[in-house]
Amino acid sequence: MTLLAVTGLVKRFGGLVATDGVDLTVEAGELHAVIGPNGAGKTTLINQLSGEIAPDAGTLRFADRDITHEPVYRRALLGLGRSYQITSVFPEFDALTNVMLAVQGHTGHSFAFWRALAAEAALVERAHAALAEVGLAARARVPVAALAHGERRQLEMAMTLAPGPRLLLLDEPMAGMSLAESERLVELLARLKRSYGILLVEHDMDAVFKLADRISVLVYGRVIACGTALEIRANADVRTAYLGEQDPVA
Amino acid sequence: MSAPRPVDAATPRRLGASRVVAAFLLGGLALVPVIASAIGEPYYVTLFTRIVVFALAASGLNLILGYGAMVSFGHSMYVGIGAYAVGILAYHGVGNGWAQLAVALLVGALFALVIGTVCLRTSGVAFIMITLAFAQMAYFLAISLKQYGGDDGLSIAARSDFGVFTLESNTVLYYVAYVLLAATLFVSHRVVHSRFGMVLRGCRVNERRMAALGFPTLRYRLVAYVISALVCVVAGVLLANLAKFAAPSYMAWQASGDLIVMIVLGGMGTIVGPAAGAAALLVLEEILSGWTTHWMIVLGPLIVLIVLTAKKGFYGVLVERDAARAHAERETR
Amino acid sequence: MTLGLFLTQALNGVQLGILLFLLAAGLTLVFGIMNFVNLAHGSLYMMGAYFAATVFERTGSFLLAGVAAVLGALIVGVVVERLALMRLYRRDHLDQVLATFGLILFFNELVRIVWGPASVYMNAPAALSGTVSLFGLPYPSYRFAIIGVGLLVGLGLYVLIHRTRIGMLIRAGATHPEIVAALGVNVRRLNTLVFGLGAALAGLAGLMAGPIVSVQPGMGEPILILTLVVIVTGGVGSIRGAFYGALIVGIVDTIGRAFLPTLLREFLERSLAQAAGPAIASMLIYVLMAVVLAIRPQGLFPVRHG
Numbered sequence: 001m002t003l004l005a006v007t008g009l010v011k012r013f014g015g016l017v018a019t020d021g022v023d024l025t026v027e028a029g030e031l032h033a034v035i036g037p038n039g040a041g042k043t044t045l046i047n048q049l050s051g052e053i054a055p056d057a058g059t060l061r062f063a064d065r066d067i068t069h070e071p072v073y074r075r076a077l078l079g080l081g082r083s084y085q086i087t088s089v090f091p092e093f094d095a096l097t098n099v100m101l102a103v104q105g106h107t108g109h110s111f112a113f114w115r116a117l118a119a120e121a122a123l124v125e126r127a128h129a130a131l132a133e134v135g136l137a138a139r140a141r142v143p144v145a146a147l148a149h150g151e152r153r154q155l156e157m158a159m160t161l162a163p164g165p166r167l168l169l170l171d172e173p174m175a176g177m178s179l180a181e182s183e184r185l186v187e188l189l190a191r192l193k194r195s196y197g198i199l200l201v202e203h204d205m206d207a208v209f210k211l212a213d214r215i216s217v218l219v220y221g222r223v224i225a226c227g228t229a230l231e232i233r234a235n236a237d238v239r240t241a242y243l244g245e246q247d248p249v250a
Numbered sequence: 251m252s253a254p255r256p257v258d259a260a261t262p263r264r265l266g267a268s269r270v271v272a273a274f275l276l277g278g279l280a281l282v283p284v285i286a287s288a289i290g291e292p293y294y295v296t297l298f299t300r301i302v303v304f305a306l307a308a309s310g311l312n313l314i315l316g317y318g319a320m321v322s323f324g325h326s327m328y329v330g331i332g333a334y335a336v337g338i339l340a341y342h343g344v345g346n347g348w349a350q351l352a353v354a355l356l357v358g359a360l361f362a363l364v365i366g367t368v369c370l371r372t373s374g375v376a377f378i379m380i381t382l383a384f385a386q387m388a389y390f391l392a393i394s395l396k397q398y399g400g401d402d403g404l405s406i407a408a409r410s411d412f413g414v415f416t417l418e419s420n421t422v423l424y425y426v427a428y429v430l431l432a433a434t435l436f437v438s439h440r441v442v443h444s445r446f447g448m449v450l451r452g453c454r455v456n457e458r459r460m461a462a463l464g465f466p467t468l469r470y471r472l473v474a475y476v477i478s479a480l481v482c483v484v485a486g487v488l489l490a491n492l493a494k495f496a497a498p499s500y501m502a503w504q505a506s507g508d509l510i511v512m513i514v515l516g517g518m519g520t521i522v523g524p525a526a527g528a529a530a531l532l533v534l535e536e537i538l539s540g541w542t543t544h545w546m547i548v549l550g551p552l553i554v555l556i557v558l559t560a561k562k563g564f565y566g567v568l569v570e571r572d573a574a575r576a577h578a579e580r581e582t583r
Numbered sequence: 584m585t586l587g588l589f590l591t592q593a594l595n596g597v598q599l600g601i602l603l604f605l606l607a608a609g610l611t612l613v614f615g616i617m618n619f620v621n622l623a624h625g626s627l628y629m630m631g632a633y634f635a636a637t638v639f640e641r642t643g644s645f646l647l648a649g650v651a652a653v654l655g656a657l658i659v660g661v662v663v664e665r666l667a668l669m670r671l672y673r674r675d676h677l678d679q680v681l682a683t684f685g686l687i688l689f690f691n692e693l694v695r696i697v698w699g700p701a702s703v704y705m706n707a708p709a710a711l712s713g714t715v716s717l718f719g720l721p722y723p724s725y726r727f728a729i730i731g732v733g734l735l736v737g738l739g740l741y742v743l744i745h746r747t748r749i750g751m752l753i754r755a756g757a758t759h760p761e762i763v764a765a766l767g768v769n770v771r772r773l774n775t776l777v778f779g780l781g782a783a784l785a786g787l788a789g790l791m792a793g794p795i796v797s798v799q800p801g802m803g804e805p806i807l808i809l810t811l812v813v814i815v816t817g818g819v820g821s822i823r824g825a826f827y828g829a830l831i832v833g834i835v836d837t838i839g840r841a842f843l844p845t846l847l848r849e850f851l852e853r854s855l856a857q858a859a860g861p862a863i864a865s866m867l868i869y870v871l872m873a874v875v876l877a878i879r880p881q882g883l884f885p886v887r888h889g
Contacts, residue, residue, distance in 0.1 A: 050462060076464035088459045090452055101452050105464030112474070113437075117448045126382040143577065163464065321677050335649040368873050372880060375676050375819070376621055379811045380876060383869040386808055394862035503808070507684045508826025514681055544696050554667050557674075 001063070003028050003197035004049070009058035011044055011221075014104070018044040019055065020221035026167060031189065031198040033208045036218035037241070042201045043085060044216065046171045049199070050082045051075045062167065075091045077106065081165030085172040085201075087152045089144050095155050096140040101129035102159040130162035131155075135184060150181040157185065161192070168198045174207055186210055209233075262269025266572025271565060272522040275529065276435075279428055283421045293421045296492070300534045302427040303488045307433050308512040308524035314474050316443060316519035319454035320370075321378050323506050324385030330392060330501030331358045332486020337404040337496030347410030347417065354483050361388075362479035366472045370462065373457075385503055391497040403497030410491055417491045427488050431525065432495040433479060439521050450474050511553055517566025524563040587720050592841040593834060594717070597728045601733030605788040606806065607813040607825035608780025615820020617672050617774050622683035622754025623631055623663070624802025624810065626690035627782045630654040631789025632798045633694060636705040639793075645708035645746055652790035653783050660782025664775055667700045672774065687804065695800045704808025705793040710826065731790050735786070737826055744822060753777060809836070827884050832868050839867040 001232065004026040012017035018041040026032045035080040036042055047053040049060065051072040061070045067075055076082075090098050100123045104110060107123065117123070131137050134154045139147060147155065157173060170189075174182045186207050189198065202208050208215065209229045219241045225232060232238055279302060284295040307329055314320040335354030344350065369380050398404045409417040417423040441447045449470045452460045460467050490496045499505065506533070514529025538545030562570060610624045634655035639648035663686065664826045671679050707714070707725040714721040745748040756763045756773050796802065809832060817828020844860025851859065875883060 052458065052462075071466075072461040073464050076462055082462050088456055090455045091458075092451075092455060097448075099461075101448060102463050104445060104448065105460075110449045110465070110470065112445040113441045113447075114444055116440075116443040117445050118443065159463070192529070193253045296870040315677075321680065323680070368877065372876055376815055376876060376880065377616070378620070378676065378680060379815050380873065382808065383812060383872055387866045388871050390865040391862050394859075394865075503804070504688075507681075510677075510681060511684070514677075544692055546688050547696065549865070550685045550692065553688070554682045554686030557678050557685070558667065558670060561678065 001028050002026070003063055004060075004199065005061040006049070007059045007061075009045070009048060009060070011041075011048060011053065012056055015175075018221050019048065021059075022058070022218070022221070022223055024216050024223060024226065026197045026199050028166075028197045029194050029199055030209050030213040031193040032094060032200060033200045033212035033215045035202065035205070035215060036217055037108060039056060039220075041221040042218055043171060044203040044221075046082070046169050046199075046201060049169055050080060051240060065176035072103075075164075075201045076165075079164075080169065081160045081163065081167065082169040083160040083171060083173050085175055087149075087156050089155055089159065091144045092109060094141050095131060095136060095147065095158075096124070096127050098155060099130050099158050099162045100124065102130075102162040103127055106163040119143075119234045127162060130158045133161060134158045141167075143198050150177050153177055153181070154185075155189070166196060168192075168196050170200045170202075172201055172203060174202060182207060190211050251552050257390075258373065263487075266568065266575065268520075268522075268565060268568035268572050271568060275526055276432060279431075279529075283424055286466060292420065295424050297532075297536060299420070299424045299427055299488075299492050301529050302424070302431050303485050303492060304509070304512065304532060305525035305528040306427065306431045306434060306488070307485035308509050308516075309431070309438060309521075310478045310485065311509050312513050312518065312524040313438060313441070313478040313481070314450075314471075315513055316523070317447065317454060318450045318471060318474050320475065321376050321510070322473065322475075323503060323510070324365075324368075324381035324383075324478065325482050325509055326505035326513055327385040327388040327501050328358050328362065328482035329486035329505065330388060330496075330498070331361060332483035332488075333490035333496040333500050334392065334398070334404070334486075335483075336410060336487050336490040337406050339400055340408065341398060341404060345411045347412035347578045350410055351370045351484075351487055353452060354487050356478055358483035359476055359478055362476040363472070366475040366479075370468055370475065371385070382503055382506070385501060385506055389498055389501045389503070392501055399496070401498065403495055403499070406490060406494045406496065408420055410487070413534040421581070423488070427492075430484060430488070435521055435525065442521065446470065446473075460476065461484055462544045513563075514561075515563055517558055517563030517569060520563070520569045523563050523565040523569070530564070585615045589838075589842075590718060590720055593686075593723065594656055594722055594730070595726065595841075597830060598729050598833070599837055600830035601730050601811055602788050602792055603806070603813050603833055604733060604737060604829035605784045605791075605811045605825050607817070607829050608737075608822055609784040610810055611814045611817070611820055611825045612753070612777055614814065616753060616777050619668070619672055619677045620676050620683065621668070621781075622680060622807060623690065624781065624785055625807030626687055626790040627656045627660050627785035627803075628792070628806060629690065629694065629798075629800075629803035630659050631786030632796075632802065633698060633703065633707075633789075634786070635790040635793045636798050637698075640816075644708075648793075649790050650786070653786045656786025656789065657779050657783040660785070661775060661779045664778045668691050668778070669771070669774065690803075691800045698800075700800060702797040702799040705798060707794040720784035727793060732787075732791065732862055736784070740822060741840045749776070756847035766837030775776065810870070812868050814882075816872050816875045816883060818885035821882065821884055821886040824882050824884035824886075828882070831883075832871070835871060836864075836868050840864040843867070 002025050006022055006024050009019050009022040022045060024032065032044065034042055037065065044053065048055045051070060053170065059066060061188070062075070062078060064081060065078070067078065072074065088100065093115045100117060103123050103126050128137065128140060131140050136151060136154050136158060139151060144152065153173065153176065160168060174185055177185065182204060189211055212229055214226060215229060215232045216223045217232060217238050224241060225235045225238050279298065283295050286292055311322065311325045314322060316386045331355045335357060336350045339350045340355060365384050369377055369384070372380055393401050409423065415422055417426065442451070449465055450462065453467050453471060457467055486500065489500065512527040512531050513524045514527070515530055516525065517523025535545065538548055560567070605627060608625060610621060613619050613621050631652040635648040635652035638651040639645060668684065671682055711725040711728050713724050715724050715727050744753060752763060752768055752773060756770060773812040813825060813832045816832060817824030840861070844856060844863040847856040847860045
């Protein structure tokens with residue numbers, strides 16, 4: 001089934017058209033990658049999908065529900081998970097607490113003033129499981145400020161996965177990762193994609209061609225091509241606009 | 251096998267220097283009336299009541315300023331509401347403490363809900379400005395209440411009567427204030443580690459992410475704002491009783507500034523810091539004003555110096571050092 | 584309420600607006616470019632007024648008083664900036680608010696020590712102590728001069744910011760300080776220049792306000808708060824916003840104070856109107872600011888990007 005349907009999305013900033021009538025869909029169980037040169041408007045697109053920016057025109061449907069005007073937190077509660085290009089965690093807490101916060105929002109209200117969050121065993125278990133999934137189990141009690149950059153990216157992923165979303169919006173999750181870390185993340189995403197729908201914005205072509213069921217190419221806010229990895233590689237427009245003279249990494 | 255209990259970096263686990271200082275502070279404050287009567291200086295009870303009252307107000311503001319990053323430059327307005335509730339009711343012959351307290355809390359909650367809803371749509375500097383503006387409005391309102399003293403303020407004939415006890419005795423007033431402060435500190439400690447407190451602290455660091463994690467952040471911040479306002483209201487009730495006077499100056503923006511100075515001086519984002527800061531500032535004021543009426547000329551640059559150098563506050567520095575040591579010990583185990 | 588009375592009050596509103604503009608321009612530049620909240624801006628205004636009053640009393644020359652006010656405020660501003668404030672540009676706004684709050688306390692006490700707690704009086708210069716005829720109405724020449732000078736300064740500022748190289752650097756420094764620095768421009772000196780400009784404008788405002796307000800310790804704060812309202816309403820960092828915002832605030836505040844109590848008396852019984860009138864009048868501009876923030880949080884005339 002179609003988890004996410006984007007129709008005619010438009011966003012202007014003054015005279016600049018950042019998103020120029022974008023249509024795309026993400027089916028359950030597929031990984032749909034969005035690639036494009038810098039400045040193509042990929043992060044603006046994700047921000048509109050997550051609700052942080054309001055589009056000027058167009059509609060967004062999430063599992064048959066119109067979410068075009070829903071606030072960020074409501075979309076999150078409906079099952080839209082999002083990771084950030086620039087790591088967006090809580091440095092003053094340890095890794096486990098970070099992930100617990102991610103789960104807390106989805107487990108009832110937070111107008112509890114007395115009982116310590118740390119005492120909620122259910123949250124602790126779930127958070128620990130999420131950390132184990134991304135490979136950070138051993139660093140659960142380390143303050144985030146003491147984590148290496150790659151570990152923080154892993155934590156970022158754990159926080160996105162922990163609440164159990166249905167659709168993942170991943171904004172360049174491999175940015176700044178070492179080769180080993182990227183490979184591990186690719187493995188994780190390959191495992192996960194059947195259980196979720198994933199919209200992946202990435203520059204790492206290796207990962208994209210390995211993981212993507214479909215690829216959309218975004219140039220100047222427009223999708224100039226959408227298809228399988230094979231189709232995209234063969235597409236002349238894409239070659240000129242984005243891949244240029246070089247052969248993509250096979 | 252269950253997962254290890256998480257620790258957030260703000261909790262020092264061992265008996266560090268900060269805990270000792272906190273114990274000394276609270277223990278010492280408990281003994282003030284005893285010591286004062288022993289050395290025959292009843293004035294100290296009055297002085298320290300003032301310290302406890304401001305420690306209470308500062309602790310209230312700290313909930314949203316230190317833990318929530320909401321820099322309200324208008325919280326002294328709520329102190330004023332508490333004070334004027336006592337004053338106006340007393341003026342009309344209602345000396346019952348419970349009635350005064352109820353009215354103060356009700357009016358305070360109403361103001362906080364409305365003002366908070368308006369102000370929390372902004373953040374950063376705009377938030378500072380708009381809270382300041384609202385405080386000014388309240389200040390002008392108080393001045394314009396000619397019937398209740400206007401510019402000169404309102405005298406209060408008798409202190410609040412709570413039935414089983416009254417606040418007429420300086421010692422009773424002191425201990426009521428002290429118990430309220432201790433209770434507030436204890437409850438704050440629980441709140442800060444509770445679900446609610448963690449949402450607040452998360453919003454302080456990264457509100458955008460909190461929304462993306464499914465939290466309707468405005469709701470929580472508003473509730474925190476109202477709670478902190480009500481603590482200041484209670485401080486205002488006590489202040490009016492202490493001075494037997496309600497003045498517009500309680501709501502002046504300089505008073506809000508003083509509260510912020512106390513919080514930062516002691517240590518923002520710690521439980522005991524604001525109380526320690528209030529004690530330090532008021533004791534300093536007391537000492538300096540004994541030397542010269544122009545002591546403010548020292549206080550001003552001192553504040554600048556504190557901001558430039560001791561950003562964490564003197565108590566905050568201790569807390570941080572203890573937390574670092576505790577973490578280092580855990581790592582080596 | 585006659586048309587004449589209304590026009591006079593409207594002009595007074597414009598005059599207040601012009602004074603606010605002089606203060607707001609400096610404050611909004613410093614905030615827009617260095618991202619620095621300077622609560623001590625009112626203190627610079629106060630120092631300007633005191634310097635002007637003292638020099639005018641000693642020499643009888645309004646021109647000399649003006650030089651003293653502008654130069655004096657400029658020097659005080661630059662010294663304070665270099666000694667303390669420039670270290671705070673990178674810090675968060677709470678730190679800046681606190682530090683400048685400390686400066687307010689310092690300057691108020693300094694003034695109290697040097698000049699005493701009582702008000703210092705300053706007369707308008709003899710040449711401007713009469714009236715001019717506007718639309719057939721007599722209007723104080725001095726207040727009219729304030730409007731004139733303020734408009735001239737506004738024009739000068741516009742030319743400076745939009746038509747000179749320095750102005751271009753200032754505007755560039757507001758949006759891309761790293762690039763400006765990389766181009767070899769001394770950003771530190773640029774910042775001090777902007778701060779100094781703001782201080783000079785505050786000093787000028789202090790000079791002009793001297794004859795019409797009470798020159799006393801703490802005079803800076805009420806006008807500072809008005810100035811903050813102007814900036815938030817007009818749009819932070821925008822000179823246009825400072826200009827139009829100042830006019831709006833000045834006119835609304837003056838007309839409100841002049842006519843709201845009378846207006847209320849039509850609807851409410853006398854004693855209530857008498858009590859509520861001034862209270863609501865003084866709250867009017869804050870209500871305005873709250874409404875603007877609610878509807879258009881970036882201000883009425885925000886900085887145009889690109």
